[in-house]
Amino acid sequence: MNILKLLALDRFTILLIVMVILATFLPVYGQAASIFGVVTNIAIAILFFLHGAKLSREAIVQGILHWRLHGVVFAITFAVFPIIGLLLKPVIEPLLGQQLYWGFLFMCFLPSTVQSSIAFTSVAKGNVAAAVCSASFSNLVGMFITPILVSLFIFGQSKHEYDATSSIMEIALLLLLPFIAGQLLRPLVFPYMVKIPGIVKAFDQGTILMVVYGAFSGAVVAGLWHQVSWQTLLLLTVICSLFLTVIMLLALYIPKWLGFNREDQITVFFCGSKKTLASGVPMAQILFAGQPLGMIVLPIMIFHQIQLMVCGIIANYWSKQNTEQSDDGGW
Template sequence: MLKLLALDRFTILLFVMVILATFLPVSGQAADIFGVVTTAAIAILFFLHGAKLSREAVIEGVMHWKLHALVFAFTFALFPILGLLAKPILVPMLGKELYWGFLFMCFLPSTVQSSIAFTSVSQGNVAGAVCSASFSNIIGMFITPVLVAYFILGQSQHNYDPTASIIQITLLLLVPFILGQVLRPWVFPYMKKLPKIVKVFDQGSILMVVYGAFSSAVVAGLWHQVSGMTLFILIVACSVLLTIVMLLALYVPRWLGFNRADQKTIFFCGSKKTLASGVPMAQILFIGQPLGMIVLPIMIFHQIQLMVCGVIANIWSKQQAGKL
């Protein structure tokens, strides 16, 4: 049952971080030191992502621009439109801060690791997934701050300028990624000897960020502000959003004439949102805001998408092998 629901070790550890932050939150000077270590881990993670991405995969993937354009439309057009349309329904039920988090989630780029993994398991276009997911994250470093500035922070801070945030996000995420690409000939051979190193930094940095974010939120009284009913409504809202996007990601590529492998790539890359990039972006973009409330929707959505995509990828894999 745990395997079916994609409740792997990382998922369990995510819940452990939330529980740990609830009862043993890091605060004061320790929180400052922990924040510096977390930032360094995130920078190393994106350096490793850059070193892992081969030039051949980039060239092969770039040529398939129609696929990337459709994934881009799902990620940065469909999701934001649905999030904005949900405002009259969600604000009265969730409150302003949680709705901000929900909308921020809609503005985020796609995932990298899981998009590629699910595409590979279901025997989709892996090269296309590598490029589409990676480009989504790179483009998102610029688009997400602009969307947040215009539709969220611009509503409460009329003079808010996203330029400084874009620079900070670029220095934290994009510069290490490019450096990894440049140094790939020297770094990648060592990465092949340690194949789990990217996974360790990927999951480890997310766990650290989640613990730090929820620690500060708990200190600020997060669980006094979010009731069980509010949490349930948020889970339902994330589930409904994912269902709508997945149905469109399933049928639109068919209507547009993409082959079966590309359909799977578009489905997995176009229906997910990144936690790895999302939480660091939130730390930069929402300074002085209740960060725990902002990242809670993406944490919930992230887990739901992993569960659903895990089941679907497994079914498609068996269909491909003729077992269903």
């Protein structure tokens, strides 16, 4: 079962790589790119409508009551990540260049994932209800906080004109409004979603693949691979891996130091250590309009795949550990 779960992660990783290769040799451009962009935005809106329909009112109420846990996840996601990213500027920017560092910093400003945070928390036998609320809350708040952080710490340090209010409105229309509509229509929609979970998951992953293909097509047309060498890609992968290691250690020990129980520690670890690709690329398209988008989304693509593979291994290990200790009489 563990091997199958890891293979499932690898399958999506392979599909993402295929999208990058396809965009490299057969990029969509011109009028076709405009049409593809409209279709992709419609798919994104439907995706967040489904996210809204998934979240139960009971989970919201139960999750809201656990404010200490959400406060820790929020602090790691929107304070610890950005602070470390900003402190690393003197090291990372000379190595990767300004555009890739912007992408790395943008990744630090993003909210957590939703599906994978909940899934890994469930596998590892953590507090699933809190994970549902915390991950969803992170994404909702991130629609407002991420543009503000980008405005202050990326475009605020450059000569590029940037309107944070306009960007927040665009993100709200594309992501927040469909999410709210999904919540309101949950009684009608959710029963059908339960009957076709495979199709819902395929649509979820398919939308991300569309977004990645569109983003990299534009980047390739703009000359991405003339600007990024394989040595730079390797260096970026190493930096993302080391960065994830530091964040995971903090997400592991901070809830322990604060006295959370085992289930809540697991929830903080998986919700606090990850960054979303599903929300990240659509946000990047809005926030970095006119910028080399491929360079901006490359760090989150690499970080996202590393976090999925590492979290998959850890979740399976903790699940097995929990089962063995439960058989021995508990923790």
